[in-house]
Amino acid sequence: MTAQHHVVAIVPARDMDVSEAFYRRLGFTVVSDYGDYRLMDDGRGGRLHLNLTPGWPAQIEDNALGLYLYVEDVDAAAEKVRELIIGAGPEMKPWGMYEFAVSDPNGALVRVGREPN
Numbered sequence: 001m002t003a004q005h006h007v008v009a010i011v012p013a014r015d016m017d018v019s020e021a022f023y024r025r026l027g028f029t030v031v032s033d034y035g036d037y038r039l040m041d042d043g044r045g046g047r048l049h050l051n052l053t054p055g056w057p058a059q060i061e062d063n064a065l066g067l068y069l070y071v072e073d074v075d076a077a078a079e080k081v082r083e084l085i086i087g088a089g090p091e092m093k094p095w096g097m098y099e100f101a102v103s104d105p106n107g108a109l110v111r112v113g114r115e116p117n
Contacts, residue, residue: 006045009067011108012053018105019050025080026069026112046070053106066109074098077112092116 013019020030020038028040028048036052046069071077074090077100082089084102090113092098099113 006047008047008049009065010049010051011065011067011104012106013050014052014054014106016050016052022105023048023050026077026110027071027080065107066111067104069110069112070114071112072114074100074112074114 011019011023016036016038020040023040027042028046029043030038031041032039038050039047040050041047048067069077078085078090081102086101086103088100090098090100093113096116097111097113098116099111101109101111104110
């Protein structure tokens with residue numbers, strides 16, 4: 001792989017296996033595992049790092065971390081986490097994105113969406 005200019009979110013995880021399972025549902029796989037630190041990739045440019053952080057806040061209200069995952073098929077992604085969706089399912093938002101939101105197991109807000117066609 002050639003070096004690229006990009007940003008990767010480091011996502012705190014109170015339980016690595018639970019967090020990994022959540023992000024697997026959204027299409028990510030582990031590409032490197034260092035025990036307390038796991039690198040995940042979705043094969044289409046999406047990357048994140050899980051970092052074991054036992055004391056991370058348990059509720060979304062106490063957690064300032066948020067991720068935005070851009071995907072081609074928002075409805076298919078929603079089906080993988082349907083029972084976790086916050087509020088309505090995928091819908092057009094006033095800011096012009098077709099998206100939905102979930103909370104990861106550590107309280108991080110995860111929005112999944114795409115720009116309108």
